[in-house]
Amino acid sequence: xxxxxxxxxxxxxxxxxxxxxxVSIDVADGEFMILVGPSGCGxxxxxxxxxGLEDITDGDMIIGGERVNDLAPRDRNLSMVFQNYxxxxxxxxxxNIAFPLRLAKKSEKEIDEKVREASKTLDLDEHLERxxxxxxxxxxxxxxxxxxxxxxxxxxxxxxxxxNLDAKLRGQMRTEIARxxxxxxxxxxxxxxxxxxxxxxxxxxxxxxxxxxxxxxxxRELYEQPVNLFVAGFIGSPPMNFLPxxxxxxxxxxxxxxxxxxxxxxxxxxxxxxxxxxxxxxxFEDVSVIEEGHVDTSRTFEAHIDVREWLGDQQYAxxxxxxxxxxxxxxxxLARESDSDSLRTQLVVSLDAASKVKExxxxxxxxxxxxxxxxxxxxxxxxxVGL
Amino acid sequence: xxxxxKSRIGTAxxxxxxxxxxxxxxxxxxxxxxxxxxxVTNGSPGFFPSNGGGAGWSNYSDVLQDPQFRRAIFNSIGxxxxxxxxxxxxxxxAAYAIARLEFVGKRFVLTTALVIAMFPVVSLVxxxxxxxxxxxxxxxxxxxxxxxxxxxxxxxxxxxSAFFREIPWEMEQAAQVDGATSWxxxxxxxxxxxxxxxxxxxxxxxxxxxxxFVFGISLTSTENARPIPAALSFFVGADPFNRPAxxxxxxxxxxxxxxxxxxxxxxxxxxxxxxxxxxxx
Numbered sequence: 001x002x003x004x005x006x007x008x009x010x011x012x013x014x015x016x017x018x019x020x021x022x023v024s025i026d027v028a029d030g031e032f033m034i035l036v037g038p039s040g041c042g043x044x045x046x047x048x049x050x051x052g053l054e055d056i057t058d059g060d061m062i063i064g065g066e067r068v069n070d071l072a073p074r075d076r077n078l079s080m081v082f083q084n085y086x087x088x089x090x091x092x093x094x095x096n097i098a099f100p101l102r103l104a105k106k107s108e109k110e111i112d113e114k115v116r117e118a119s120k121t122l123d124l125d126e127h128l129e130r131x132x133x134x135x136x137x138x139x140x141x142x143x144x145x146x147x148x149x150x151x152x153x154x155x156x157x158x159x160x161x162x163x164n165l166d167a168k169l170r171g172q173m174r175t176e177i178a179r180x181x182x183x184x185x186x187x188x189x190x191x192x193x194x195x196x197x198x199x200x201x202x203x204x205x206x207x208x209x210x211x212x213x214x215x216x217x218x219x220r221e222l223y224e225q226p227v228n229l230f231v232a233g234f235i236g237s238p239p240m241n242f243l244p245x246x247x248x249x250x251x252x253x254x255x256x257x258x259x260x261x262x263x264x265x266x267x268x269x270x271x272x273x274x275x276x277x278x279x280x281x282x283x284f285e286d287v288s289v290i291e292e293g294h295v296d297t298s299r300t301f302e303a304h305i306d307v308r309e310w311l312g313d314q315q316y317a318x319x320x321x322x323x324x325x326x327x328x329x330x331x332x333x334l335a336r337e338s339d340s341d342s343l344r345t346q347l348v349v350s351l352d353a354a355s356k357v358k359e360x361x362x363x364x365x366x367x368x369x370x371x372x373x374x375x376x377x378x379x380x381x382x383x384x385v386g387l
Numbered sequence: 388x389x390x391x392x393k394s395r396i397g398t399a400x401x402x403x404x405x406x407x408x409x410x411x412x413x414x415x416x417x418x419x420x421x422x423x424x425x426x427v428t429n430g431s432p433g434f435f436p437s438n439g440g441g442a443g444w445s446n447y448s449d450v451l452q453d454p455q456f457r458r459a460i461f462n463s464i465g466x467x468x469x470x471x472x473x474x475x476x477x478x479x480x481a482a483y484a485i486a487r488l489e490f491v492g493k494r495f496v497l498t499t500a501l502v503i504a505m506f507p508v509v510s511l512v513x514x515x516x517x518x519x520x521x522x523x524x525x526x527x528x529x530x531x532x533x534x535x536x537x538x539x540x541x542x543x544x545x546x547x548s549a550f551f552r553e554i555p556w557e558m559e560q561a562a563q564v565d566g567a568t569s570w571x572x573x574x575x576x577x578x579x580x581x582x583x584x585x586x587x588x589x590x591x592x593x594x595x596x597x598x599x600f601v602f603g604i605s606l607t608s609t610e611n612a613r614p615i616p617a618a619l620s621f622f623v624g625a626d627p628f629n630r631p632a633x634x635x636x637x638x639x640x641x642x643x644x645x646x647x648x649x650x651x652x653x654x655x656x657x658x659x660x661x662x663x664x665x666x667x668x
Contacts, residue, residue, distance in 0.1 A: 053560050073563040080564045086557035090579045099575075100565040147565065 001186050002064025002154040003029045004050060009059035011045050011211075019045045021211040022059075027155075027189060032181050034202035035191045038234070038337065042211035044159055047191045051157050052076050064154055074103075079148035080157040084164060085140045087132040087147075093119075094128040097146040104151070118150040121180070138169045145180070155187040162197065174200060195235055199223070207231050209337060229380040232278045232373060233334050238316060238348045242334065244327040245277035245374065252277060252369060255321045256301040256347075259369050265384045269374040272383070276330070276375040281316065283368040284349035286357055290366060300366050306346070308359045317357055319347040319365075330377055413643070419636035420446050427632045446637035456638060458610045459618030464645065466528050466614060467596035470535035474592045475585060477536070478543030483573065485544065486551035487559075497548075500541035508538065512605045519606060526608045534606070535596040543588035550584030551577065586653050597646055615642040 004027040011020040020042040027033040035043040048054040050061060052073035061068050068076050079100070087096050095102075097118055101111045119125050122142040132140055141161065148156055161177070162170045178201055181188050192198055198205050199219040207214045207222065207230075215227045226232035232240045246253045247269040252261045254277060261269075269275055287300050307318040323331070323345040331345060349365060357363040374383045418434050419427065423442035436442070450456050485493060515534060519525040524533075554577060562572035578585065603617035610618070619638050622631065 051564055053563070072568075073560070074566045074568060077566075078564065080561070082557045082561055084555065084557055086555065086561035088558065088562075088576055088580075090582075099562070103566040103571065147561075151565075 001029055003027060003031075004033075004155060004187060004189065005060070005062040006046070006050070007060040007062065009046065009049060009061065010057045011042070011049060011054060012057045018057075019211050020049070023208070023211070023213045024059075025206050025213065025216060027187055029187055030185045032178075032188045032190065032201060032203045034198045034205040035189065035208060036193065036195060036198040036205055036234075037208035037214075039193060040210070041208040043191045043193075043208050045211075046208070047080075047157055047159055047189060050155075050189060051078050051080050077151075077154050078157055079151055079153035079155075080159065081141075081144045081148050081161045083160040085132075085144040085161075087140055087143055089132050092129050092131055093124060093135070093143050093146075096132065096143055097124075097150050099147060100151045114150050115146075118146040121149065121183075122146050137165050138173060141165065141173055142176075145177075149180070149184065153186070155189065156181070158188065158190040158192075160192055161190075162192075163194070177201065195237065199235070207234060209234075225382075225385050226278075226373065227382050227385055229276060229278070229334055229375045229377075229382075230337060232375070232382065233337075236280060238281050238350075240278045240280050240373075241347050241349075242331055242375075243277045243279070243321075243347070244323055245275045246273065247271075247275060247374065252372070252374075254367075255323065256303060256367075259299045259301075259367060261369050261372070262387070264387045265369075265372065265374065268387060269383045272376065274327075274377060275383070276327075276377045278373040278375060278382075279367065279369075279371065281348045281350035283371045284347075284351070285366045285368075286351045286355035287364040287366050288357075289352045289355045295366060299369055300364050302362055303347070303349075303365050305357050305359060305361055305363050308357060310353070312353065314353050315351050315355065315357075317349050317351055317363070319349060321345055321347060327377075416636045416639050419633055420640050422633050424631055424633050428629060442633060446633050447641070450634055450637045450641060455610050456615075456618060456622070456641075459613055459615045460641070462528070462610075462612055462618075463597060463614040463616075463642070466531050466535070466612070467593050469528070470532045470539070470596045471589050471592040473532070474536045474539045474543055475589045478540055478547050478588055479578065479581070479585060481540075482544045482547035482551055483577065485548045487556075497545075500544050503537065504541035504545075508601050512601060515602075516605060525606060526611050528612050530606050531596075531602055531612055531614065534602050535592075535599065539592040539595045542591055546588050546591070547581065547584045550581045554580050590650065590653055593649060594646070 004025075006023060006025045006027075009020055009023045010018060012018050023042075023046060025033070035046060037043050045054055049056050050063075052068070052071060052075075056069050063076060063078070088099060091099065094115055097115045098111050101114060106114075115128075116125075119128055122145060124139070124142055124146060127135060127139060127143075132143065135143065141164075144161070158177070162173050165173060174197055177190075181201075190197070190201060199222075202219055204216060205219055205222055206216045209230050215222060215231045217225070222231060222235050226235060226240075229242070233242065243254045243256075247261060247266055248271075250261055250263060250266040250270075251258050252266075252269075287295055303319045305317045306320050309316040328345055351357065355363075373385075375381065376383055415434075418436075421442055422436045423445075426437060426442075481496070484490070485497060511534070516525070519530045524530040558576050558580065559572045562576045563569070567575065597614075598616065599614070600616040600620075603614040604620065607613040607617060613621070615638075619635060619642065622635055622638060
C-alpha cells in the first residue's frame with residue numbers, strides 16, 4: 001500500500017496535443033480516488049501513466065515516496081483491472097489468478113494458498129477450473145479482480161471496469177468493489193465516465209475536462225459546490241439547469257421572473273452583467289404540494305409544463321423557455337463538452353410524486369434561490385462557491 | 388421426414404462424388420504400388436491386382452531397402468522441418484513487430500514480403516544455382532533450407548500478423564502490469580494465443596518444403612541433399628525404357644504418408660476462436 005502523488009503531470013502526443021495537461025492529484029494511502037470526465041478528457045491516459053503503460057511527458061509520478069516515471073509497469077507493483085478484463089483465454093480461472101504470482105516465482109504452496117483465498121473472497125471457488133470463455137460477464141469481472149487482489153500490490157487501478165456489464169449487474173459489482181476496497185484498505189484509483197459510480201464509490205472525485213483537472217473534492221462538495229459551469233453540468237442527473245440571469249438590488253432576474261437572493265450570493269454576483277444561474281431540478285417544487293403558509297410567495301412563478309415523466313418516487317417536468325442566441329450557444333457548448341445533447345432550452349424540475357401537474361398545462365412552481373449558483377459566463381467560474 | 392431423408396441422401400452422394408474425384412488418383416497409386424512390375428508392364432487395367440499379378444508388400448520393402456530412397460526421406464524430413472522451424476520463428480517475431488510496433492518502413496516490409504511471395508520460383512533457380520556454387524552450399528541442406536525459408540516467410544508473416552492483430556493489446560498490457568517482461572508477455576500470453584496461427588503457418592511452410600520439386604532437383608546433384616520429389620524422378624531402375632512404375636508408386640505413397648499424418652495431427656491445433664472469452668465480445 002502506498003500513496004500516489006501526481007505532480008504537474010503532462011502527456012503530449014506526437015502532434016503536440018496535450019491529452020493530460022498539468023494535472024496534480026495526491027491520492028492518500030488507502031484512499032478511493034475517482035477520475036471522472038467525458039470521453040477524451042484524459043482520465044484513462046492519466047491512469048495508464050500511473051501504471052506505466054503510457055510515457056509521462058512531463059511532471060513527477062511518485063508512488064510510495066519513489067519517483068516511478070522511468071520504471072516499467074512490472075517494476076511499479078500496481079495491479080489493474082481493464083475495461084474489457086483482459087483475461088488470458090488460454091488459462092483456467094485458477095491460472096489466470098495465479099499468473100502474477102507465477103511471474104513473481106512464488107512457491108507452489110504459497111500460490112495455491114493465495115489463489116484459494118482470493119477465489120473465496122470473490123466467490124469463484126466453483127469456477128477455478130473453467131476457462132474465461134465459459135464465464136458470464138460478472139464472473140469474468142470477478143476473475144479480473146481476483147488477479148488484481150492476489151498480489152500484494154501498492155495500489156489498485158480500475159479502468160472503467162463496469163462499463164461492459166448490464167445495469168443490474170453493474171449496481172451489484174459497484175457495491176462489491178466498494179466493499180472489497182474497504183476490506184482490503186488499499187489505495188485505489190478508479191476511472192469512470194459514469195457519475196453514479198463516481199459519486200457512490202469515491203472518497204474523493206477528480207473531475208477532468210480536455211486533459212485539465214477541473215475540481216478535486218468529495219462527492220458531496222462536487223454536487224453542492226461545483227467550482228465551474230462544467231463540473232456543475234457534469235455532476236448530477238438530470239443535470240443542473242442553467243438559465244441566463246442578472247443580479248440587481250439583491251434580486252435575480254431569470255426568464256421566469258425576478259426572485260430575491262440571499263444577501264451573500266447577491267453581493268458576490270451584483271453588477272457583473274449577464275450571468276449564468278445554475279439550479280438543480282430538486283430545488284424546484286410544485287406549490288400545490290407544499291403546506292399552506294410554508295410557501296415564500298416572492299419565490300414562486302407560473303410555468304407551462306411541456307412534458308412530465310412520472311417515476312414513482314418523484315417526477316420530472318420539463319418547462320421550455322426562450323433564450324437569447326448567445327445564451328443558447330453557450331448552453332449547447334456546455335452540453336457538448338459533457339457528452340450530452342441539448343436540443344432545446346428547457347428547465348428540468350423534479351417534483352414531489354404527489355404533485356398532480358398535467359402535461360401541456362400551467363403550474364405554479366417554487367424556486368429555492370438559496371441553493372442557486374451563479375456563474376461567470378465568460379470564464380465559467382462559480383461566483384458563489386462556498387456561499 | 389421425407390425431405391430430411393432426401394437431403395441426407397443428396398449430401399451423401401455429393402460427398403461421395405467429391406471424395407471419388409479427390410481420392411481416385413491416390414487410390415490408384417496405392418493400387419499400383421501393390422502390383423508386381425511384370426503385371427504393370429504387361430498391362431493390368433483392373434483396380435485390384437489381377438490373379439498372380441499382386442506383389443504384396445514387396446514393392447514397399449524394395450523401396451525402403453533402397454539406400455538412396457532412405458537417404459532422400461531423411462533429407463526431406465530434415466530439410467523441411469528445419470526450414471519450417473526457422474521460418475515460423477522468424478515469421479512470428481516479424482509478424483509481432485508488424486502487428487504491434489510502429490516503425491519506419493513497415494509498409495515496405497509488408498509489400499516486399501508480398502512481392503517475394505508472388506515471384507515465380509523458376510526464375511530464381513538460375514541465379515541461385517550460380518550463387519550457391521560460389522558460396523559452396525550447392526547440394527547441401529542449407530542450400531535448400533534457405534530458399535524454402537525465404538519463399539514461405541511472406542505467407543507465414545501475413546498469416547501470423549493477422550492473428551496477432553486479433554489479439555487485444557490489453558492482454559499484453561495486463562501481463563506487463565502483472566509483472567511480466569515484454570518477452571515473458573510475448574511468450575506466455577501472445578504466442579499461446581496465436582498458436583492456431585503458428586500451426587497454420589507451420590503447416591503451410593512444411594507443405595511447401597516437402598512438395599517442392601524445382602529447387603530440389605536443380606540445387607542438388609547427389610543424394611547428399613536430394614529430397615524425395617527429386618529422388619523419385621531419379622528412380623529409374625535397371626531398364627531406362629521401362630520405368631519401375633509400381634516401385635515409384637510405392638515411393639510416392641511413402642512420401643505422402645508423413646504429410647497426411649502431419650495434417651491430421653495438427654488439424655486439432657488449428658482451432659478457431661481460441662481468443663473467445665478473453666475480452667467481452
